[in-house]
Amino acid sequence: GAGVSQSPSNKVTEKGKDVELRCDPISGHTALYWYRQSLGQGLEFLIYFQGNSAPDKSGLPSDRFSAERTGGSVSTLTIQRTQQEDSAVYLCASSFLSVLQETQYFGPGTRLLVL
């Protein structure tokens, strides 16, 4: 497992349902980031983890969004009561250290479609 992996790669859900998106960072990377890319937009920061704690949750758009990280490794992003505007590609990234100017390596993303 050389890179960041995410699952599922695609998710179609109905409005109002909850979804869970998973991210496996590069082994040994202490920092983990969630971004999302809506159609025609750039990547938008959601939350970042240093170990298992989240020093910056400022990008989470509403309280329907939450994320956790366990064991300093896998992270799960949960969206409750999904809305159509939640449709986007959700991207996870990791970096070796949680310091400034540390390169972030991205996974392939989860494409979420809310009908």
Added chain:
Amino acid sequence: DQQVKQNSPSLSVQEGRISILNCDYTNSMFDYFLWYKKYPAEGPTFLISISSIKDKNEDGRFTVFLNKSAKHLSLHIVPSQPGDSAVYFCAVQGGSEKLVFGKGTKLTVNP
């Protein structure tokens, strides 16, 4: 309001010629600048970066230029190759670990 602007949604160049992608930012607190490349259905791949103490960084065919007074950076690809066809995102960082991205420029290199 966008903090990072890539005003050209697309760019088309001929193989072998130079590709120049541009990016403008609004906040002088940003001090680290990156370019990512993205192919369809893949995540962004780090390409090259530059810190605010420098005005140029070169890596093979890729060179990034930073003009702090104009709050402008550019990516030059010379010579351009068909495999360079992708969406290029400019990203900036300043004072926190999060990256702020532009909307991207789709580069097409024609054989």
